[in-house]
Structures are given as structure tokens and as C-alpha cells.
Amino acid sequence: MGQITLQGVQKSFGPVHIIKGADLDIADGSFVVFVGPSGCGKTTLLRLIAGLEDVSGGNILIDGKNVVDTPPAKRGLSMVFQSYALYPHMSVRGNIGFGLKMAGLPKDEINRKVEAAAATLNLTPYLDRKPRELSGGQRQRVAIGRAIVREPKAFLFDEPLSNLDAALRVQMRIEVTRLQKQLGTTAIYVTHDQVEAMTMADKIVVLNGGKIEQYGSPLELYERPANLFVAGFIGSPKMNFVTGELAKQQGAATIGVRPEHLKIERDGAGGWQGTIAVAEHLGSDTFLYVDAGQLGMLTARYIGELSLHAGDRVSLLPDPARIHRFDEAGNALRG
Amino acid sequence: MARMATTRRVVVSTIGAWFFGFLIFFPILWMVLASFKTELEAFAVPPSFLLFHWTTENYATVQERSDYFHHAMNSIIIAGGSTLIALLIAIPAAWSMAFSPTKRTKDILLWMLSTKMMPPVGVLVPIYLIYKSFGLLDSRIGLVFILCLGNLPIVIWMLFTYFKEIPRDILEAARMDGATIGRELVYVLTPMAIPGLASTLLLNLILAWNEAFWTLNLSTSNAAPLTTFIASYSSPEGLFWAKLSAASTLAIAPILVLGWFSQKQLVRGLTFGAVK
Numbered sequence: 248m249g250q251i252t253l254q255g256v257q258k259s260f261g262p263v264h265i266i267k268g269a270d271l272d273i274a275d276g277s278f279v280v281f282v283g284p285s286g287c288g289k290t291t292l293l294r295l296i297a298g299l300e301d302v303s304g305g306n307i308l309i310d311g312k313n314v315v316d317t318p319p320a321k322r323g324l325s326m327v328f329q330s331y332a333l334y335p336h337m338s339v340r341g342n343i344g345f346g347l348k349m350a351g352l353p354k355d356e357i358n359r360k361v362e363a364a365a366a367t368l369n370l371t372p373y374l375d376r377k378p379r380e381l382s383g384g385q386r387q388r389v390a391i392g393r394a395i396v397r398e399p400k401a402f403l404f405d406e407p408l409s410n411l412d413a414a415l416r417v418q419m420r421i422e423v424t425r426l427q428k429q430l431g432t433t434a435i436y437v438t439h440d441q442v443e444a445m446t447m448a449d450k451i452v453v454l455n456g457g458k459i460e461q462y463g464s465p466l467e468l469y470e471r472p473a474n475l476f477v478a479g480f481i482g483s484p485k486m487n488f489v490t491g492e493l494a495k496q497q498g499a500a501t502i503g504v505r506p507e508h509l510k511i512e513r514d515g516a517g518g519w520q521g522t523i524a525v526a527e528h529l530g531s532d533t534f535l536y537v538d539a540g541q542l543g544m545l546t547a548r549y550i551g552e553l554s555l556h557a558g559d560r561v562s563l564l565p566d567p568a569r570i571h572r573f574d575e576a577g578n579a580l581r582g
Numbered sequence: 583m584a585r586m587a588t589t590r591r592v593v594v595s596t597i598g599a600w601f602f603g604f605l606i607f608f609p610i611l612w613m614v615l616a617s618f619k620t621e622l623e624a625f626a627v628p629p630s631f632l633l634f635h636w637t638t639e640n641y642a643t644v645q646e647r648s649d650y651f652h653h654a655m656n657s658i659i660i661a662g663g664s665t666l667i668a669l670l671i672a673i674p675a676a677w678s679m680a681f682s683p684t685k686r687t688k689d690i691l692l693w694m695l696s697t698k699m700m701p702p703v704g705v706l707v708p709i710y711l712i713y714k715s716f717g718l719l720d721s722r723i724g725l726v727f728i729l730c731l732g733n734l735p736i737v738i739w740m741l742f743t744y745f746k747e748i749p750r751d752i753l754e755a756a757r758m759d760g761a762t763i764g765r766e767l768v769y770v771l772t773p774m775a776i777p778g779l780a781s782t783l784l785l786n787l788i789l790a791w792n793e794a795f796w797t798l799n800l801s802t803s804n805a806a807p808l809t810t811f812i813a814s815y816s817s818p819e820g821l822f823w824a825k826l827s828a829a830s831t832l833a834i835a836p837i838l839v840l841g842w843f844s845q846k847q848l849v850r851g852l853t854f855g856a857v858k
Contacts, residue, residue, distance in 0.1 A: 297758060299757070318757075319754075319757050319758050320758065320761065324758070332751035334752060334774075345759050345769070346758075349761050
């Protein structure tokens with residue numbers, strides 16, 4: 248079991264409010280990603296759940312039990328750190344087995360569990376090496392091994408893949424997701440990379456300035472962003488925002504259209520017209536950055552190759568069903 | 583061509599390194615050589631380097647005239663005692679400043695160091711009077727106390743920098759793994775801090791061993807360590823170079839041997855954190 252509930256959790260460091268009241272329900276076995284720009288409080292929130300920081304207010308419930316006064320070791324959670332935080336003087340075996348040793352398990356049981364975890368993570372040949380003799384990816388695996396071997400109620404991941412190169416990151420992303428599904432253990436994963444968030448999460452928590460902006464499944468966030476911040480943060484390239492007369496016609500202060508929901512027409516007469524400033528041809532996609540005069544810079548995405556170049560005139564036709572409307576305060580208008 | 587240039591550079595720098603190494607080592611070598619000369623040969627001009635009449639007579643005289651082992655024992659007790667007490671105080675102090683610093687931690691560190699900026703002679707008279715009225719003059723406890731206090735700022739500074747190098751994440755990982763503060767200390771922090779602790783201990787031992795100002799001023803015979811023993815050979819009856827050299831060689835021998843065997847540890851500790 249690993250159900251985690253936050254009730255009005257607050258954290259301040261001196262006069263600075265880092266977390267301004269977070270309410271959250273994380274179902275057992277789900278994979279939840281905290282995402283947001285740097286400084287939004289996502290790591291702090293994770294550390295509050297871990298018990299590495301004390302809350303300034305509110306409750307944290309693990310399986311219904313309030314743990315705000317429980318030390319980290321007693322919360323039954325395990326954590327994977329951004330820096331891996333392996334014990335440099337211990338072998339891989341010692342690193343993975345440290346938690347079990349602290350729990351006072353008999354030696355042969357520790358060995359059995361460590362070897363099972365190592366086998367899951369393809370670490371068996373490295374069990375007697377020191378962390379400094381391993382590559383980045385292997386170190387990351389050891390850190391994960393240390394987390395899974397204790398069979399915790401939940402895994403906490405603090406940007407665990409940010410120190411890996413791009414190719415390895417994609418590979419580890421898949422491995423972590425698969426491992427979590429296989430074990431069925433609740434996971435909370437902090438990242439600033441929205442692609443990681445979208446691909447790994449069952450549910451995403453978007454944080455900004457210490458507040459939870461939205462909590463929902465990746466597609467919910469993509470299709471029905473609650474406000475301008477979420478709309479702009481989720482999706483790549485970023486959603487286009489248009490204000491002024493055009494928005495007013497739609498009964499909104501701001502309207503937003505994702506680049507992939509703009510139909511591109513060469514020399515068209517209707518829609519939003521402009522001149523291509525930059526055209527990026529990736530083969531699989533074509534990204535156009537269009538200078539649309541008063542509307543500002545607009546981004547349009549075309550699936551596949553489109554032979555348009557900088558300087559060409561285009562008109563962009565937004566898909567009427569995919570226009571997001573926001574009020575003055577930036578909140579989404581529905582219906 | 584490029585390879586030849588590299589070889590030449592290696593040869594030149596090797597010769598240079600040996601030359602400077604020898605230059606630094608020379609005073610000690612000369613002292614050891616002089617201790618085996620007769621008094622006459624010791625200040626002969628031009629000096630003979632190796633071709634002199636080797637004698638151990640000076641050592642015998644020195645041991646006969648003043649009790650080497652008595653002074654050596656005092657040195658061991660004073661240097662060892664002051665180092666151990668300094669470490670016992672400095673470890674928790676440096677620990678708390680490194681792992682839970684406050685706004686004032688930097689100021690406290692600087693304040694500690696500022697006490698080293700004052701010349702010791704400035705407080706000699708008050709300290710002497712205090713020692714006199716507490717009966718601490720010429721006592722081992724008194725010397726342990728003053729050397730411990732004198733070196734404490736440096737010990738705390740060194741340990742603070744070593745502890746600072748230990749990533750917080752690792753301690754937090756241990757905490758998540760269920761380690762109590764005590765077990766965290768035993769299984770994680772101490773093994774990681776050993777190079778730093780060892781070099782701090784060694785450096786402080788050397789500093790305390792060679793400390794001459796307070797030991798010369800606050801001790802006469804009972805508690806007199808090897809520094810006093812050496813000083814007694816620069817006497818008003820004239821300089822006896824050979825005997826002075828023999829006394830000095832005897833005085834630095836223990837610390838030299840210790841330093842020789844622990845040089846790897848010492849260098850590692852002193853450059854700790856410089857190379858990742």
C-alpha cells in the first residue's frame with residue numbers, strides 16, 4: 248500500500264513561502280510527476296513528503312496516517328537523488344544492501360534480496376565494484392536498486408535522469424516506467440522536463456510559484472489546461488497566445504492555439520497571415536516561426552515535410568474546436 | 583620532433599624538481615650530518631660533506647647531559663594530548679557548522695581565525711600570571727591546554743572544509759535508508775571523512791610538536807618538551823653546533839618518521855576535494 252495525501256501542506260524558509268498550501272491525493276500504485284519551472288517548489292514538496300524537510304503547516308498522510316512528525320526512516324519511503332548519492336566507500340552490494348542492514352535483516356536474506364534487485368537492474372556483474380568504477384547509467388541503476396530493495400510504500404525520484412546524456416535518458420525513462428508498473432509501487436517523480444512528465448506519468452502535478460496549478464492525467468492537461476500557465480507549460484513547442492480584438496471576438500481575454508492545431512496555407516487569404524521568420528525541417532516535422540504582425544510571433548507545426556522557407560507568406564488557420572479561451576485572470580473558460 | 587621536445591621537457595622538469603626537493607631537504611640533511619661530526623669539524627671552513635670522521639659521541643653526550651626520554655615523553659603527551667582534545671572539540675563544532683549552518687556561521691569561523699592573528703607574545707604576560715596563580719607553570723596540563731586552544735581554530739577550519747566537501751545528499755540518502763544519527767556517523771560519515779581527519783590530526787600533531795613559544799616560556803624542567811631540550815643547547819657557554827644538531831635530530835626524529843609513513847594520507851587529506 249502506498250496512498251499519499253497532502254492536506255494544506257505549507258513550507259516557508261524564514262519569510263519566504265516556498266509551498267503555499269498544497270492539497271493532493273495520490274492513489275496507491277500510481278505514477279505521479281511533479282513538474283514546473285525551476286524554483287517552483289517541486290523538489291521542496293518531494294522533500295517534505297520524504298521527511299527531509301519539516302512542514303510549516305498542514306498534514307501529510309501515508310496510508311491514512313499523519314507522518315509530519317515521523318522521521319524519514321520511519322515513513323517507509325525510498326528516494327533516488329539527482330546526484331545518485333551513492334556511498335563512495337561501499338561496493339554496489341553494500342550500497343544496495345545498506346537500508347536492509349540498517350533494518351537489521353540477517354546477512355543471507357540481505358544477500359538474496361540484493362542479488363534479486365541487481366538481477367532486475369542488470370547489475371549482477373558489478374556487485375563488487377565501487378561507485379567510482381561505474382558509468383553514469385550504472386550508478387543511476389544502483390541508486391534505483393537501493394530504492395527498490397527495501398520494498399517501500401512509495402518511490403520518490405528527484406530529477407534522477409538529469410545527469411544522463413540524451414540517449415541514456417530516454418532508455419532509463421522507459422526502464423523506470425516499466426519497473427514501476429511491474430512492481431506496482433506508488434511513485435512520485437520530480438522533473439522540469441515536460442516530455443518526461445508527459446511520457447511517464449499517470450497523473451501530472453503542475454507547480455508554479457509554490458502553488459499547484461493543475462493535477463490531472465497528461466492528456467487532460469494537454470487538452471483542458473486549467474489556466475494560461477499550464478497551457479503554456481505543457482506542450483512543445485509552446486501554445487500560441489493571442490490577445491486583443493481577436494480574443495474579444497471569442498469572448499475571452501486571451502485565446503490559445505497549439506502549434507499543431509494551426510493549419511498552414513501557402514499564400515492563403517483567410518486566417519492569420521504572416522511571413523515565415525524561421526523554418527525548421529526535421530523530416531518528421533516542420534516547425535514554422537511566423538511573424539504575424541500585430542499578433543506577434545506564432546509557431547506552427549506540420550507533421551511531415553513542408554517545403555516552405557524563411558520569407559514565404561503563409562496564412563495560419565486555427566482549428567475552431569481546439570481554441571482555448573482564458574479570462575482576464577488567466578483561468579480557462581469552458582463551454 | 584614533438585616527442586623529443588616532450589622528453590626534454592620531462593628531463594628538465596625532473597631535474598628541476600629534484601633540485602628544489604634537495605634544496606628544501608638540505609637543512610635537515612645538513613643538521614643530521616653535523617650531528618655526526620666533532621665540534622671542530624662542525625664549523626670547519628670549508629665544510630666537509632661526507633668525508634669527515636663519523637662519530638656518535640654527540641648523541642651520547644646529549645643523552646648524558648639531559649634526559650632525552652623525559653623530554654620526548656613530555657612532547658608526546660603535550661602534542662598528543664592537545665591534538666586529541668582539540669579534535670574532540672573540533673569535530674562536533676565543525677560538524678554542526680558544516681551541516682546546519684546559520685546566518686552567523688561564517689562570522690564565527692572568521693572570529694575563530696582572528697584569534698590566530700594576534701601575536702602570542704601580546705598575551706604572554708597575562709597568560710603567565712594566570713598560569714602562575716593557578717599553579718599551571720611547568721605543568722603538562724597547562725601546556726596541553728594552551729596548545730590545544732592555540733591550534734583549535736585551525737583544526738576547526740580544516741575539519742569544516744573537509745566536512746563541507748561531503749555531499750549532503752549522501753547523508754540524506756543514509757537517513758532515508760533508515761540510519762540513525764549514530765549509525766550515519768559510524769557507517770557513512772566517518773569512513774568518508776577519514777582522510778580529512780587523519781591529515782588534520784597529523785598536521786596538528788606536527789604543529790604542537792614543534793611549537794616553541796609557549797613551551798619555552800611556560801615550562802622549565804618538569805613539563806619541558808623537546809623544544810626546550812633543543813633550546814638548552816644554544817647556551818651562554820657558546821654554540822655547540824654538533825651537539826645542537828644531535829639534539830635537534832633526536833627531537834624531530836619521531837615526527838619525521840610519523841610524517842614519512844603517513845605522507846600518502848597527509849597529501850591526500852591536504853588536497854582533498856581539489857581533484858574530483
